[in-house]
Amino acid sequence: MSDMTSHADAPRSPGRPRSTRADEAIIDATLDLLAEGTTVEALSIEAIASRAGVGKATIYRRWPGKDALLRDALSILKGVPPEPAGRSVRDDLVLLLGTVGRNADPRAEKIMPCLLPEVNRTRDRYELYQGVIEPRRARLREVLHRGVRTGELRADLDIELALALLTGPMLIQRVLRWHPELDDTVLPERVVDAVLEGIRAR
Amino acid sequence: MSDMTSHADAPRSPGRPRSTRADEAIIDATLDLLAEGTTVEALSIEAIASRAGVGKATIYRRWPGKDALLRDALSILKGVPPEPAGRSVRDDLVLLLGTVGRNADPRAEKIMPCLLPEVNRTRDRYELYQGVIEPRRARLREVLHRGVRTGELRADLDIELALALLTGPMLIQRVLRWHPELDDTVLPERVVDAVLEGIRAR
Known part of the structure; x- marks a missing residue:
């Protein structure tokens, strides 16, 4: 989980509390969508946000884009x-x-x-x-x-x-x-x- | 192609001419759909027939069902x-x-x-x-x-x-x-x- 934590710790939005629970929900939603057959191509920040029950801005505060999120999600998956x-x-x-x-x-x-x-x-x-x-x-x-x-x-x-x-x-x-x-x-x-x-x- | 031919040769519909071109179109349509991301679960005889430009009956005359067609298509793919x-x-x-x-x-x-x-x-x-x-x-x-x-x-x-x-x-x-x-x-x-x-x- 160190990658994820370091993202949450990154001082992108000073003053905002880091939200480990949101991070986990976002990673989980990404992996759920992939496991259900969503292709990397079709995977969207919108769909991830909706599945995770967070706003798109919450994702973009932590990851610059889909590929960065994907890399963290797969790394956590591999362990x-x-x-x-x-x-x-x-x-x-x-x-x-x-x-x-x-x-x-x-x-x-x-x-x-x-x-x-x-x-x-x-x-x-x-x-x-x-x-x-x-x-x-x-x-x-x-x-x-x-x-x-x-x-x-x-x-x-x-x-x-x-x-x-x-x-x-x-x-x-x-x-x-x-x-x-x-x-x-x-x-x-x-x-x-x-x-x-x-x-x-x- | 021997599996396919033997299916076409099987005396399921005596009197009907075997249609190698239809067989090829059906196999091709099956492989196209799979290559485009259709899952085995979602793959349907309807969709294969429509893509191949043949009727469902033409497929069922040659293969008893989806799995038999899938097996032939994959065997041809492997060579x-x-x-x-x-x-x-x-x-x-x-x-x-x-x-x-x-x-x-x-x-x-x-x-x-x-x-x-x-x-x-x-x-x-x-x-x-x-x-x-x-x-x-x-x-x-x-x-x-x-x-x-x-x-x-x-x-x-x-x-x-x-x-x-x-x-x-x-x-x-x-x-x-x-x-x-x-x-x-x-x-x-x-x-x-x-x-x-x-x-x-x-």
């Missing part, structure tokens, strides 16, 4: 990635992969896949989307870089390819649900171990 | 997977991975990601979707089984996990476009080689 313990690269990867395709908010499952065709249409929206998922990727990347430094991973490791190797199978299983019978709780371990066999220093 | 040469497991995997996230029809990019939340909602739709992507998976699975038999791959290989390890990174890159600067033409080779290092018999 904050867990903090790895920093001892074993394998264990940290298992921890981080446990959150791939998992979101605290069930609306994510409806919103995220459908966003893709839309966010890929323009450069700005593409960057907005990348910004939303970047915190999770950054954390994985740190663990992989550390693994190279400590010698747990190959010195010539392609970090970006390794990111795709680790997260891709998780998304296939958890978002596309290729194999409903596969035990989801052991999946991160199985993916990490299978990928490590390829990237671990020998 | 037929390539035939592997059958010499090297590595080369066959590279060939097959080249088609992951690639579809002859540009409407696939808009239709496929958005289908996920909907098809995951009911068992019937989930199975419909799985049926559409199964031919590609089946071909990959055959190559992996062959690799185990020939000793090119580990004897204890988990085929379903290997499928996810191979296709997941391709989808991440080609559908989610994590790294726009990554050279897409060498991606299948790089993914296959990275995954093989983990699953290849030593």
Whole structure:
């Protein structure tokens, strides 16, 4: 919620009390509309204001426009990635992969896949989307870089390819649900171990 | 187009000439509506008939209902997977991975990601979707089984996990476009080689 709070804290309207409840209602309305099938293109500040039970001015006091609001709403939807313990690269990867395709908010499952065709249409929206998922990727990347430094991973490791190797199978299983019978709780371990066999220093 | 033709060939209305042009218009209208954002739920035979410029009866003569038409339309959208040469497991995997996230029809990019939340909602739709992507998976699975038999791959290989390890990174890159600067033409080779290092018999 830190992004939202910082917006509310921004001194755009001195004297006005910040309204966390209004912020939450606005974010919630945005996510509700997206989960119900409203496209990013069709999403309007009017519709969000009406759903949230606030005036448009209340939204514009907190966010400069639809895209800024959208970025905050999606970031809150995704949640904050867990903090790895920093001892074993394998264990940290298992921890981080446990959150791939998992979101605290069930609306994510409806919103995220459908966003893709839309966010890929323009450069700005593409960057907005990348910004939303970047915190999770950054954390994985740190663990992989550390693994190279400590010698747990190959010195010539392609970090970006390794990111795709680790997260891709998780998304296939958890978002596309290729194999409903596969035990989801052991999946991160199985993916990490299978990928490590390829990237671990020998 | 073989599914479509076999529908048209089915002796439902003896004496009526089969109309390949009508079949194509119906499939095309279905895909157009989906690509424009019509949900599977909202998709109606009426709307498809109207868009295709045919009567509803023309559709019902060829398909028993919306789901059967949807399955044919999506199968045509996905296209037929390539035939592997059958010499090297590595080369066959590279060939097959080249088609992951690639579809002859540009409407696939808009239709496929958005289908996920909907098809995951009911068992019937989930199975419909799985049926559409199964031919590609089946071909990959055959190559992996062959690799185990020939000793090119580990004897204890988990085929379903290997499928996810191979296709997941391709989808991440080609559908989610994590790294726009990554050279897409060498991606299948790089993914296959990275995954093989983990699953290849030593």
